[in-house]
Amino acid sequence: MPLLESLDKFKQEKPVVLLLGVYDGVHKGHQALIKKAKEIAALKKTKVLLITFKNPPAQVLFPERKVELLCSFSERVRHLQEYGVDIICPLEFKKELAVLTAKQFFEIIAKKIPFTDLVIGFSATIGSDQKNNRANIIKAAEELGFRVVEHFPVLQDELPITSSRIRDLIAKESYNEAEALLGHTLDNFKKRP
Numbered sequence: 001m002p003l004l005e006s007l008d009k010f011k012q013e014k015p016v017v018l019l020l021g022v023y024d025g026v027h028k029g030h031q032a033l034i035k036k037a038k039e040i041a042a043l044k045k046t047k048v049l050l051i052t053f054k055n056p057p058a059q060v061l062f063p064e065r066k067v068e069l070l071c072s073f074s075e076r077v078r079h080l081q082e083y084g085v086d087i088i089c090p091l092e093f094k095k096e097l098a099v100l101t102a103k104q105f106f107e108i109i110a111k112k113i114p115f116t117d118l119v120i121g122f123s124a125t126i127g128s129d130q131k132n133n134r135a136n137i138i139k140a141a142e143e144l145g146f147r148v149v150e151h152f153p154v155l156q157d158e159l160p161i162t163s164s165r166i167r168d169l170i171a172k173e174s175y176n177e178a179e180a181l182l183g184h185t186l187d188n189f190k191k192r193p
């Protein structure tokens with residue numbers, strides 16, 4: 001079951017290791033988080049589940065900003081599977097979701113999808129309580145009983161690899177550099193001219 005149609009469809013007895021985010025492009029930074037999650041899951045003999053937003057939250061929160069994705073949703077799913085995510089749960093990012101705090105969001109998730117660990121990167125922000133967000137995530141984890149595993153930033157040329165950085169490289173037609181950060185060739189969606 002790679003694609004979970006809704007949180008309600010989750011049927012698995014063992015709590016999973018959770019990843020969360022857009023994961024556009026599934027670049028080397030994302031790949032490192034998946035690897036870390038897989039290592040934890042292997043120790044616990046469980047699976048890695050990623051909750052991914054089909055539409056980038058920025059499109060809902062800041063409609064004036066144009067977000068040009070690096071790959072289509074099906075390309076994203078293919079990469080995620082190739083890098084070893086066991087279950088992918090796509091969520092639509094809606095305004096009703098955007099108002100939830102980190103704790104409220106994880107309370108809803110944990111009721112539907114039990115998880116022991118959440119693997120996040122250096123730049124993760126989760127919930128409407130954006131101020132001191134990292135502390136809010138950690139407090140929510142303590143209260144709800146899961147572990148937060150924070151991954152160090154994966155760098156290239158001393159700067160973190162991010163989807164935005166890759167988008168900028170493509171805009172400059174620096175395709176080889178973009179692919180070096182992605183860790184795979186560009187998808188059809190953003191094919192070289």
Ligand SMILES: Cc1cc2nc3c(=O)[nH]c(=O)nc-3n(C[C@H](O)[C@H](O)[C@H](O)COP(=O)(O)O)c2cc1C
Nearest residue numbers: 021022023057097098099100105124125126127128
């Ligand atoms: C429940 C929830 C509420 C959010 N509320 C806000 C918000 O109020 N303002 C904001 O800028 N981002 C908000 N976000 C978006 C996050 O900051 C972040 O962009 C999103 O979770 C995508 O994660 P990623 O950037 O790690 O892929 C919210 C996210 C979640 C899950």
Ligand SMILES: Nc1ncnc2c1ncn2[C@@H]1O[C@H](COP(=O)(O)OP(=O)(O)OP(=O)(O)O)[C@@H](O)[C@H]1O
Nearest residue numbers: 021022023029121122123124153154161162163164
């Ligand atoms: N280079 C990286 N090293 C470690 N973690 C990373 C890296 N890039 C992203 N992450 C983590 O991956 C998760 C998903 O992030 P997200 O989908 O927002 O990617 P992003 O590359 O930061 O995208 P954008 O540039 O659009 O914000 C977050 O927990 C984030 O901190």
